[in-house]
Amino acid sequence: DELFEFLRSEIAKLPNEVLLEEIPKLLDKHVPYYNWTGFYLMDQEGMLVLGPYVGEPTEHVRIPVGRGICGQAAERKVTFIVQDVTQESNYLSCSPLTKSEIVVPIFRNDGSVYGEIDIDSHYIAPFDDRDRRFLEWVAKQITVRVVHWNEFERRIRIAY
Ligand code: SME
Incomplete structure (x- = not known):
């Protein structure tokens, strides 16, 4: 799909240091059915903490695993796609406008969860395999260019 190809090349151009800040802006700007786009990052206690996002402010700034x-x-x-949030009982509502949601985990090298990409849509069933493939690629970019990079830098600092 052309749109996702364009977004991949835009993301590839971004410096590592601004990836988390800029990705929500880029996705919000170019994908009409991505109506809340952001990151949750896992803290030391296993709590998902709201990171950079674009969209309506949300009361869910800390979400326990589960x-x-x-x-x-x-x-x-695993990637979680809910095409109609009224059909999901374990759901935290952010906006009455939200009809569907996709959440893609971001992993560390050891397989633990670093955080996730969260996207809400005002449309029912807007997400398909192209969204999943693209967003899992984005998550992988974060793993390689943010998570690994930070760990590498920390090891360098300890070594010298
Ligand atoms: N709806 C999410 C909460 C986060 S908001 O979508 C930004 C959930 O059920 O976990």
């Missing part, structure tokens, strides 16, 4: 669609994706370590 709670809501975000918490379930972190617990099961």
Whole structure:
């Protein structure tokens, strides 16, 4: 799909240091059915903490693993697509406009969850395999260019 190809090349151009800040802006700007786009990052206590996002402010700034669609994706370590949020009982509502949601885990090298990409849509069933493939690629970019990079830098600092 052309749109996702364009977004991949835009993301590839971004410096590592601004990836987390810029990706939500880029996706929000170019994908009409991505209506809340952001990151949750796992803290030391296993709590998902709201990171950079674009969209309506949300009351869900800290989400325990297992709670809501975000918490379930972190617990099961798989991409979670809910095409109609009224059909999901374990759901934390952010906006009455939200009709569907996709959550993609971001992993560390050891397989643990670093965080996740969370996208809400005002449309029912807008997400397909292209969204999943693209967003899993984005998550992989974070793993390689943010998570690994930070760990590498930390090891360098300890060594010298
Ligand atoms: N709906 C999410 C909570 C986060 S908001 O979508 C930004 C959930 O059920 O986990």
